[in-house]
Amino acid sequence: MSGRMKNRVAIVTGGGSGIGGETALRLAEEGAAVLIADLDPEKSGNIIEKIKGFGGRAEYSKLDVRIPSDADTMVAKAIESFGSLDTLVNNVGGGKGDDLINELDEETWDFNFNFSLKPTYYCCRAAMPKLLESAEARPGAAIVNLSSVNGMTAMGLPAYAAAKAGVEMFTKNIAIQYGKKGVRSNLVAPYTTRTDFWKPIFDADPATVSRLADINPMRRIGNPIDIANAILFLASDEASFVNGALIPVDGGFTAGTDIFSRSGGRPGEQFWSSHAETGNF
Numbered sequence: 539m540s541g542r543m544k545n546r547v548a549i550v551t552g553g554g555s556g557i558g559g560e561t562a563l564r565l566a567e568e569g570a571a572v573l574i575a576d577l578d579p580e581k582s583g584n585i586i587e588k589i590k591g592f593g594g595r596a597e598y599s600k601l602d603v604r605i606p607s608d609a610d611t612m613v614a615k616a617i618e619s620f621g622s623l624d625t626l627v628n629n630v631g632g633g634k635g636d637d638l639i640n641e642l643d644e645e646t647w648d649f650n651f652n653f654s655l656k657p658t659y660y661c662c663r664a665a666m667p668k669l670l671e672s673a674e675a676r677p678g679a680a681i682v683n684l685s686s687v688n689g690m691t692a693m694g695l696p697a698y699a700a701a702k703a704g705v706e707m708f709t710k711n712i713a714i715q716y717g718k719k720g721v722r723s724n725l726v727a728p729y730t731t732r733t734d735f736w737k738p739i740f741d742a743d744p745a746t747v748s749r750l751a752d753i754n755p756m757r758r759i760g761n762p763i764d765i766a767n768a769i770l771f772l773a774s775d776e777a778s779f780v781n782g783a784l785i786p787v788d789g790g791f792t793a794g795t796d797i798f799s800r801s802g803g804r805p806g807e808q809f810w811s812s813h814a815e816t817g818n819f
């Protein structure tokens with residue numbers, strides 16, 4: 539196959555659906571052989587079928603990201619299936635717990651760290667020797683990790699936010715440790731994105747979607763393809779001098795707020811004119 543990921547081998551954790559599923563498809567469309575490492579064989583099978591349907595290469599490895607030895611098994615499976623490893627996308631993660639911190643129990647804290655931060659360490663640690671081997675042979679080895687807007691700005695999910703902020707600093711440290719050896723490491727930080735994680739919440743209260751869209755500068759939530767395309771860019775040689783960077787894929791949510799232009803008229807009209815009269819800025 540031709541494409542931006544021609545002759546590359548990629549692992550996508552959580553590649554069975556959502557952002558990971560779309561990422562696996564985009565990487566494969568661009569020529570990568572993809573190992574889908576996921577807890578759910580059935581969902582993963584659907585993505586593998588789609589990839590094989592357009593002539594791509596894909597295999598499955600059973601992964602529970604909370605189990606360190608599963609990360610080793612996943613890397614071994616990629617090598618056994620495809621012979622090398624160039625790209626690691628650490629996509630599994632998620633959060634819960636909007637409690638005030640004096641009510642935040644340790645179980646919730648541990649859930650977030652064990653699901654969203656520690657697996658990034660397990661999988662990077664397991665994959666690094668093979669990524670280094672690939673980097674010695676040819677340019678192009680790269681890690682892409684998933685953070686969240688919650689890792690950048692406080693939104694009332696303290697444990698999840700702390701775990702994702704941890705992913706960010708962990709990734710930047712790998713970037714400066716391994717950049718000189720030819721392995722780049724970067725992050726994407728999505729805004730709310732329509733995946734299976736949100737399905738029961740959106741089904742129970744469809745207005746949640748419009749509420750989340752309304753507070754975003756682009757007045758919509760994300761689709762998995764929005765995030766997958768940014769991951770593909772960071773994994774590809776188009777990003778060959780991008781290392782230790784975080785791309786928010788968030789419609790501008792972390793850029794700031796357009797709250798002052800919401801009163802009507804031209805942007806900021808009512809707010810700014812009332813303050814100009816009083817000189818009260």
Ligand SMILES: NC(=O)c1ccc[n+]([C@@H]2O[C@H](COP(=O)([O-])OP(=O)(O)OC[C@H]3O[C@@H](n4cnc5c(N)ncnc54)[C@H](O)[C@@H]3O)[C@@H](O)[C@H]2O)c1
Pocket residue numbers: 551552553554555556557558575576577578581601602603604628629630631632633654684685686687727728729730731732733734735736
């Ligand atoms: N969806 C969002 O709104 C959103 C927003 C910001 C950041 N993110 C981040 O993006 C990433 C992907 O989110 P998503 O919504 O696509 O995920 P998701 O919950 O839809 O799940 C994706 C895949 O992960 C697999 N999975 C679940 N538990 C697993 C485990 N223990 N081990 C291995 N695989 C497991 C599932 O089978 C599924 O195929 C996460 O790191 C998440 O924190 C998501």
